[in-house]
Amino acid sequence: MSAELELVQRCARGDQLAFAELVEGHKAMVFTIAWRLLRDRGEAEDLAQEVFLRVFRGLPSFRGEAKLSTWIYQIAYRACLEELQKPHRRQQYVSLDENARELPFADPGPGGVDLSQTLDHYLSKLPPHYRMALTLYYLQDRKYEEIAAVMELPVGTVKTYLHRAKAWLREHVVEERCAR
Amino acid sequence: MRRCDEFQTWFAEYLGQVLPTHQRRELEDHLAFCPTCSQLLAAERRLDQLLAAQPLATPSPDFTLQVLTRLQREHAPAPSFGKWLLNSLPYAASAAALLAGLNRVLGALDIPWWDKARAAVAQAYTSLDALGQQPSIALPPGLLEGTTSLAICGVLALLTLALYLSLAEEY
Numbered sequence: 001m002s003a004e005l006e007l008v009q010r011c012a013r014g015d016q017l018a019f020a021e022l023v024e025g026h027k028a029m030v031f032t033i034a035w036r037l038l039r040d041r042g043e044a045e046d047l048a049q050e051v052f053l054r055v056f057r058g059l060p061s062f063r064g065e066a067k068l069s070t071w072i073y074q075i076a077y078r079a080c081l082e083e084l085q086k087p088h089r090r091q092q093y094v095s096l097d098e099n100a101r102e103l104p105f106a107d108p109g110p111g112g113v114d115l116s117q118t119l120d121h122y123l124s125k126l127p128p129h130y131r132m133a134l135t136l137y138y139l140q141d142r143k144y145e146e147i148a149a150v151m152e153l154p155v156g157t158v159k160t161y162l163h164r165a166k167a168w169l170r171e172h173v174v175e176e177r178c179a180r
Numbered sequence: 181m182r183r184c185d186e187f188q189t190w191f192a193e194y195l196g197q198v199l200p201t202h203q204r205r206e207l208e209d210h211l212a213f214c215p216t217c218s219q220l221l222a223a224e225r226r227l228d229q230l231l232a233a234q235p236l237a238t239p240s241p242d243f244t245l246q247v248l249t250r251l252q253r254e255h256a257p258a259p260s261f262g263k264w265l266l267n268s269l270p271y272a273a274s275a276a277a278l279l280a281g282l283n284r285v286l287g288a289l290d291i292p293w294w295d296k297a298r299a300a301v302a303q304a305y306t307s308l309d310a311l312g313q314q315p316s317i318a319l320p321p322g323l324l325e326g327t328t329s330l331a332i333c334g335v336l337a338l339l340t341l342a343l344y345l346s347l348a349e350e351y
Contacts, residue, residue, distance in 0.1 A: 019248070027243050028237070031237050031238070035237040045240060045243070048239060053247070119227075119234075142196045142198065162192055166192060166228075170227045173227060174223040174224075
C-alpha cells in the first residue's frame, strides 16, 4: 500500500495526527488556489479551511484512483467556483473565449510599478478557469494531464486556456511595457 | 506550410521543453527567418519567467490548528434532549422567580395598571372555577412574599447569567 493511501486510511479512522499531516502537506497549494481565485486573504483562508473539512468528510470515499493532491485540488477548485458564483461575487472579467464578442479592454493597468505587480493586476482580470489553469501549470511542474484532471476538462481545452491566457498577458504585461 | 499563429500555439510546450522533437525542429527552422515569431517567443519567455517566479501563498501560522478545531466542533456530539431539559430548568425556575419578584415589587409600588392586570387574572381564575375547570397550577397564597423571595430571585438571576455565559462559551 502506498504511503499516501495509508495516510488517507489513518485519517478516515479518525487519526487527528494523520489529518494534521495531510493538511500540512497540502495547505500551501490549497490556500494559493483560493487566494488566486478569490483575491482576498481572509476569504481565501476561510475557504481553504472549508476545503479541508470537505476533504475529511470525503476521505472514506477516496479510493486512490487519482493522486491525493489531484483529488484535494479538485475539491478546492469546485469550492472556489461555488463561492465565485454567489450573487455578491459577480465580477467583470476579460473575455477570452472563442465565441465571445471581444470588447475593447480599456484598463490602463497600474502605472509606475514593477512587472510582477503589473502581472498580478492583469491576472486578476482573467476569468477564474484561466487563472486556475495558469496557477496549476506553474505550480504543478507543467503537467497538462494533472491540470485536466483537477479541472475536469480535456487536455486540449487546458492547452487552449493556457495559450489564450498567456497570449493576452504577454500583450498587456510584456509587450506594452516594452513599448513604453 | 504552417502559419505563424499555428507555430505560436507551440510556444508553451517549447518553453516547457515538452514539444516533440520533430515539432521543435520545425519551430526552430521557422524562428530562424521569422522576426515576428522570434520577438513573440522572447516576450513569452519573459512572461514565463514572471509567472514561474510567483511564489506559493502562505496561510496563517495556526492554519492547521484552526482546521482541526473546526473539525472537532463539527464532530462534537449534539446535546441530548435530556441534557437540554436539564440545562433549561434553571432558566425556567429563574424566569418564574423573576416574575414573582416583579409582581411583588410592582404590587408594593401601587401602580394602577398593574393592579388592574392582577384583577383581570383573578377574574379569569374565578370564571374558570365557576365553569368547573380548575387551573392545573394554583399557587398557594402568600408564596414568594417578603424579602426572602427577592433574595431568591437575585440568586437565581445570577445563576442564570452564569449558566448562559458558560453555555455561550461551549457552543
